Amino acid sequence: MPADLAVIGLGHLGLPLAQAAVAAGIPTIGYETASETDPDPGSGSGSGSGYGSGSLTPAELRRMLAQGFRRVTSPAELGRVRTAAICAPTPRGADGTLDLTQVADAARTLAERLRPHTTVILESPVHPGTTEEFLRPLLEEGSGLRAGRDFHLAYSPGRTDPGNRDFGPAKTPKVIGGLTPACTESAAAFYGRLTDKVVRARGPREAETVQLLETNYRQVNIALVNEMAVLCHDLGVDLWDVIRCAETKPFGFQAFRPGPGVGGHGVPQDLAGHSPRSLRMVEQAQRVNDRMPQYVVQRAATLLNEHGKSARGARVLLLGVTYKPDVADQQGTPAREIALRLLELGASVSYHDPYVPSWNVLDRPVPRADSLYEAAADADLTILLQQHRTYDLQGLSVKAQLLLDTRGAAPAGAAHRL
16 A cells, blocks of 8 residues: 655654554655664663664554554655655754754655655754755755645654653644645645644744744753752752742743753754854753753762762662653663763662663663662662652662652652752
8 A cells, every 4th residue: 555654764753753643544654764773772762673762662663563554665665655754863963063964865865756746844853944945955956846836845843752641642733834835734734634733833944943942941941940959959948849839820930840961852952053143041051951960970979978988889779761751762861971970980880770671881781670679778879860650769768778869759858859
């Protein structure tokens, strides 16, 4: 059966989009970009499932295949679809800007097979102007077709939240900005099959800037509460109680909570090199968030010292090494830097995570605790980095010699909080 949709890039954006399309009854194929490979499950972002994302479980992937999803390797298949969604990753380059190499590879591959009347949608995180100034020329030069006349072109910011049971694709509005009004309507017709609400932006630049605002909003607000966490510790104030009270305000406040660092795929963007004006608040927020792993290690060393132990030789157990609770994805997890810094101090580090069967730091395997409670009782210090639902923090607080809770999840008084 010919597919209606081709998803190019099977990572944290592409797989959930393909999953939603298959569930909606849309015949869908998935095509990986040239640089996407089956990652090592312990390397950072993979699930070991043969797809570049840990956001879907093996059971979910099997269900997609049973529903007709096909992973293809022949680019020729891309020329037989009505809609093509480019979801290639755009990692931060060495200079801090977004690397569009995989978007370019996807565009060139698609352009050679692009047919008239196809709708092309970019979902990858990009700087404003990318759809028109970068993607459009690649598609037009490779296909000989004109965007807005011969084929439709639009941008839609990815809005996936792995593990969120309340807001799946159907309940998450989709923003769309087309090159022309007809492009917008064509993309809207596609997304209307997946979601209850479609929001039309004025154009691709506005839609791209929606993604910029949403990503930076998260970074800046997390940075604020991370700074508050450091301040409140110095003042002897329970920040989690402060947040509990503050979030009762029905207007002008949204609760964010501190943590050991910011992980995930949402890369903060300050537009350096892309605009004469940088987002200075975003730059500062990133510096604040990047310091949190070091702060966690400082707190750990201080706690050990206060209890007559040195970090050198101390047995430290890390609980939860993924970037988000109840998912296997390790993209950008602060656990890696925390483990590395502890090892540099001479600590003996082990970990427990129900979603991560093996874990490496700088190509060195980190021992995995088989029995959680025994490991916590044996460790000089246990650090909760990720609050998986399976963790009984009341029980852990009883078993652990010392418990540092970076998520404010343990009962009040049961652990040392960040």
